[in-house]
Amino acid sequence: MKFEAVTIKDIAKALNLSISSVSKALRGSHEISEETKKQVHSYARKMNYKPNPIAQGLRKGKSKSIGVVVTNIDNNFFSQVINGVESVAHKKEYNVVISQTHESYDREVLAVQNFAARSIDGLIISLSAETKKQDHFKKLHDSGLPMVFFDRVANTINTHKVTSNNFLGAYNATRHLIQQGYKRIAHITSANTLSITFERLEGYVKALKDYGYPLDEACIKYCDHGGMLQSEISAALQQLLSMTKMPDAIFTASDRLSTSVFSLLKSKHIKIPQQIAIIGFTNSISADIFDPPLSTISQPAYEMGQTATELLIRLIESRRPVTSFEKIVLDNTLHIRESSRRGEM
């Protein structure tokens, strides 16, 4: 015997009205007299009536819930984003349903299909590292499902997108390393299919160029699984370490890569920053208590989540089809700490 909620029917019976009148009264239709409305409202309040969202969902084809597709919530960046999503969503009475891809294309497809089948009202998505085709999103988007991308955005889909200024973040990080006097700056990054990979790479390349540094392709390492495999990270790092001219600094391009590379360097007893400096994109809240404190570029994750959700809900609730889409770029923050400071050698 499950919790039995008050329905519109109960109210109708109690007040000797028809079901439809109660429904109309509750939503303030002009067809109902003020007096009746007042009665219905007060009775509904007294009985703690809550419209059944499932029934409403069936009727209106909306479920008042939004899906979030991320790689891993066990990751400060994404959990902070979801935090932002939640704050806005709950204010507007949407539920937040989460699905993780673990950087896998197959899981991403499954997650999206599940969401579609459950008639979720809209999606907030950050692409998985292994995703090369975007058809699974395209098809749904074309058929009218609202979606907003953040961080790792899809180039083939014309909709709202929220990112941080990846180019500038990467540029500033690289420039910082240059200004500290590091000579050979490597870059460990994610799959080259991701938008963030491209943008961050560009910032890195531009900074090198601006300061007259040569670009050495061998110093750029891609992790096709976004760092989900420890092996691909350590392989990438090992290749860098075994170069004849070993890099003296590394700029890492994502959350997992930054902490993993940092951790690997430590386990190899490589002195940071004396032997190798490191700065990376990460939203880890404990970067400042690392040993040594880790220099980071942190993204405004919470705001990104909020913004994406506001845009999504606007899409969902818009009466007419939306044709012009925004790309919102938020600033991120450079935190200079010990791991990239040129101390006395």
Next chain:
Amino acid sequence: MKFEAVTIKDIAKALNLSISSVSKALRGSHEISEETKKQVHSYARKMNYKPNPIAQGLRKGKSKSIGVVVTNIDNNFFSQVINGVESVAHKKEYNVVISQTHESYDREVLAVQNFAARSIDGLIISLSAETKKQDHFKKLHDSGLPMVFFDRVANTINTHKVTSNNFLGAYNATRHLIQQGYKRIAHITSANTLSITFERLEGYVKALKDYGYPLDEACIKYCDHGGMLQSEISAALQQLLSMTKMPDAIFTASDRLSTSVFSLLKSKHIKIPQQIAIIGFTNSISADIFDPPLSTISQPAYEMGQTATELLIRLIESRRPVTSFEKIVLDNTLHIRESSRRGEM
């Protein structure tokens, strides 16, 4: 124009059958001939038919989704738990809906009401630090909503519970400090309404007792908001630091407290572990790269999430009312690192 899904009605029309026959064929009723069943199934597959969960939900009063109530997903422990929840839930075709309380009682009540109104099938809950009354859960539980508690469990509600061995973890941590030769061991913990607070305190007290240490109430500091307020943590710490006989070691009882106290000690330039040692409950994945590496007791968060979800789904899907409930206690792991090692002074 939203994505238009295939319904059983479409199938019925196409195969010249009645709607109910199709429904029955799909769920393998014996009233339908094998031949017809085969036809229906193959056509359904061809058209990629997926039953509409909202309609099913309305009909059966089930939504095939479970709610998770935690304080903060932006916290390694909880995000790992949710990870575990998700892994099991998705396997059994349940969606996971998350709500955060941020340690607030009011938010907890709202979250639970929202879940109830949305006819979620069951709840997985870790109590908020500010929660003193449990009526909001009790009422729902009594009316038949399945729930499973984990970590911070409710004493007034008779249902499945999943925790780690808080007593033993605290005991081992405290004993470790004792064995390292620390003489005055303080304890900073969460609200004293929480089950974990009590159990961990007991382990701490027992270890002190077993080793003939005096118990000094002044060395035990409660943070009633579970550490959500930075001020309460720094106040607690400050009180300890200004004691005439200052503690030489601190055992912190929760994730946020551990990293915050650690961080505060560092910002006060107190040498860890020389001046004050620290060990704490936390599931931070980067404790080993802290400066110094932080000794921790880590809980089997992922397994806790899995176990709780399995139990919950068993409750949800059980035909007859369940009357005997399990309390599952998983082992946690002590990670001894620099922050609590008695080095040369």
Next chain:
DNA sequence: CATCATAACTACAACGATTTCGCAAATAAA
């Protein structure tokens, strides 16, 4: 041959809310 069982279906109500259409009474306009 009448009766009964069985197999293989179909019709219909229900879940809770919304919405279109219709209808009566009251009021206003002609």
Next chain:
DNA sequence: TTTATTTGCGAAATCGTTGTAGTTATGATG
């Protein structure tokens, strides 16, 4: 006074699915 309009409400269809209660044939039984 008659016609038109407004006001306030109710009946019924609908969303997609499921379960119960029929409804046909066909074949078996006495």
